[in-house]
Amino acid sequence: MVTTVEPPSQKKAVLRETILTPRFYTTDFEAAANFDLSLQETEIKAMLEEMRTDYNRHHFERQQEFENYQDNLDEKTRNAFIDYLERSCISEFSGFLLFKELSRQLKSRNPLLGEIFHLMVRYEARHAGFLNKAMADFNISLDLAKITKTRTYTFFPLEWVLYTVYLSEKIGYWRYILIYRYLEEHPQYKFNPLFNYFESWCQDENRHGDIFKTLLRAKPQLWNNWRSRLWSRFFLLSVFATHSLTVRERSDFYDALGMDAIAFDQEVIRQTNNTSARAFPTILNVDHPQFFPRLNRCAERNLQLKAIDESSVPQWLKTMGKLPLQLGMVGDLLRLYLIKPIDAEATREMVL
Ligand SMILES: [Fe+2]
Numbered sequence: 001m002v003t004t005v006e007p008p009s010q011k012k013a014v015l016r017e018t019i020l021t022p023r024f025y026t027t028d029f030e031a032a033a034n035f036d037l038s039l040q041e042t043e044i045k046a047m048l049e050e051m052r053t054d055y056n057r058h059h060f061e062r063q064q065e066f067e068n069y070q071d072n073l074d075e076k077t078r079n080a081f082i083d084y085l086e087r088s089c090i091s092e093f094s095g096f097l098l099f100k101e102l103s104r105q106l107k108s109r110n111p112l113l114g115e116i117f118h119l120m121v122r123y124e125a126r127h128a129g130f131l132n133k134a135m136a137d138f139n140i141s142l143d144l145a146k147i148t149k150t151r152t153y154t155f156f157p158l159e160w161v162l163y164t165v166y167l168s169e170k171i172g173y174w175r176y177i178l179i180y181r182y183l184e185e186h187p188q189y190k191f192n193p194l195f196n197y198f199e200s201w202c203q204d205e206n207r208h209g210d211i212f213k214t215l216l217r218a219k220p221q222l223w224n225n226w227r228s229r230l231w232s233r234f235f236l237l238s239v240f241a242t243h244s245l246t247v248r249e250r251s252d253f254y255d256a257l258g259m260d261a262i263a264f265d266q267e268v269i270r271q272t273n274n275t276s277a278r279a280f281p282t283i284l285n286v287d288h289p290q291f292f293p294r295l296n297r298c299a300e301r302n303l304q305l306k307a308i309d310e311s312s313v314p315q316w317l318k319t320m321g322k323l324p325l326q327l328g329m330v331g332d333l334l335r336l337y338l339i340k341p342i343d344a345e346a347t348r349e350m351v352l
């Protein structure tokens, strides 16, 4: 990515699509309109009240502290940070688009749910906008209007949306808070004021996750049968594997923060898995001796695949070189999926 651009013109970032690039989703709006909230109505109304309060109303107002920070970064850190901003912005924007469409479609047909999504739109727009402004400090911006029109949208049934958005909000919470806490202890690595905002920011994501937890618990078929147990394991493993692969691909960013990327990845996964026991019927046994070694091997093989892709050898040689790595990854993921999970319902103090 080109980062040296003369002002005042602004470079439009071109998003490099990979399997790990955050996706945009659409869902079954009819099912959402008919969503029965009665089992969780009290909790939902309490959360709605909390969201209306808008605790972080003034949190995302930029201060002068951002000026000139970008000039002091070496090129490697600068590129790693821009890549981080870009992917984070797309991820926040993906939530914004899905919630916006849900709020629009549900406004008259399911007003309670419609208002919840409407309020979440406000938060995600703030988050995406704040990241885009941080990119503008480097004279780079994402053309979000164009991306909205040109990117493909993946259809997920409503049930899948509930599982995956719950996980992405909670993993987002843990990512932000763990980086924030680390930088509180190691302020010498805080190379941009953006990190100061992570503490309150993560509380937004935590609240969003709690809303999705309540929606999941409002639908007993999402946690009281064998199918829901299999789906829970599948989505937990998918989100954790994506996280491990992405963290390893972005190791320059964690190096710049002086962080151990592997330890950070494992802590995020461990905490998100524990938190998920409040919503999901089963969680993964991350303490199993094979869990992290296999996940780690997948991340390493992914880096080798990337190196082959970027090499100049002929295509047929690339395909031959990639095949054993791909098979190895599939084998590891399958073995990870089959590790005996932990029954979260059995340990639940109170059946919601
Ligand atoms: Fe967000």
Ligand SMILES: [Fe+2]
Pocket (backbone or CB within 6 Å): 095, 124, 169, 204, 205, 208
């Ligand atoms: Fe969120």
